[in-house]
Ligand code: SF4
């Protein structure tokens with residue numbers, strides 16, 4: 001089974017019109033926009049970030065690390081420049097020499113925040129590659145996400161992200177994939193003879209999926225259900241908290257992120273889950289695994305794992321049994337930045353591919369610095385960013401082509417969409433496969 005092309009094409013049409021479904025942010029004065037941005041900076045800057053803002057030696061290495069710069073050679077896409085509003089604010093209002101900078105530097109303006117919208121939303125996927133390459137250990141990517149939040153609060157978020165963020169904030173859904181649509185998708189599986197564990201009061205493992213899984217990547221949803229049944233664990237999908245995607249994180253709207261995170265935490269606690277498994281969604285994993293406790297205010301009472309990590313561990317424990325894929329083939333694996341570079345999950349997906357008997361051809365770069373696909377951070381939804389995204393995708397495409405692999409395996413819905421869109425634009429004939437689907441289709445009897 002592969003991506004439902006009809007649903008995928010419909011989804012692309014939805015994206016094209018997404019921006020028209022929300023009204024522009026109006027009624028904010030320039031002063032109010034700047035005030036809101038500064039409030040974000042004030043609350044988000046901490047001592048480590050202050051150190052990062054002080055220690056840049058302007059070596060420019062982060063530029064070469066960024067696929068947007070690497071493919072365009074436009075200096076405005078240098079990662080550290082993307083944090084300029086934050087740096088300017090810090091120097092004038094928080095840094096040790098603020099009295100001097102107040103005299104010799106300009107304050108940030110609404111115009112500046114508007115201009116920076118393109119730099120933090122269209123030309124940054126928050127992939128973290130620049131942070132990893134920086135010789136000073138500066139976490140550039142983390143600072144860019146703070147600027148994103150400030151720009152969003154100032155009312156300059158791209159309309160497409162605002163549309164989905166608004167939907168998730170108000171309804172708890174993304175792309176119209178609500179509990180009824182989820183139930184219908186699962187009911188269809190039941191009619192096809194698949195046992196589905198839904199809304200259990202008590203379960204050891206709670207599985208999250210994304211709205212994409214209901215609308216487009218139904219193959220991954222079906223595979224997930226089959227795999228969980230195969231493992232024989234007490235698991236469930238909850239219709240009150242199944243959404244893995246976090247458009248509050250993609251858009252920079254903290255309140256939306258907080259609400260969606262809390263919904264998942266509440267459901268997991270209510271069913272007594274010991275483990276929450278995030279489906280093939282990089283941001284869903286990051287939001288809960290690395291930032292969930294901060295928003296909850298204390299340690300999470302359950303373990304969070306990405307599905308590739310969970311399945312790798314189940315394989316090692318002998319509970320997951322797979323057969324070799326029927327036709328020996330060569331594949332390369334694309335690590336989703338949020339799960340790989342940020343989350344450190346590299347070995348488990350490779351162990352799964354090894355068990356499936358495929359020939360894994362690694363890309364030339366070390367896994368930690370593998371190129372991003374160019375669509376993370378909501379860039380794949382941003383119509384204005386389409387040409388830039390396609391340019392950035394070229395870094396990934398070249399790395400894949402060099403391997404000579406017959407197909408690309410991915411483990412993130414957003415990466416999967418970006419690859420599908422990118423390969424269509426580039427007239428590139430190569431299958432893009434989901435890791436979960438590959439496992440689900442090759443379960444041992
Ligand atoms: S690589 Fe680090 S030190 Fe060099 S310019 Fe970029 S942020 Fe500054």
Ligand code: SF4
Nearest residue numbers: 066124125127128130
């Ligand atoms: S996080 Fe990734 S996309 Fe963003 S500036 Fe750094 S390297 Fe570029």
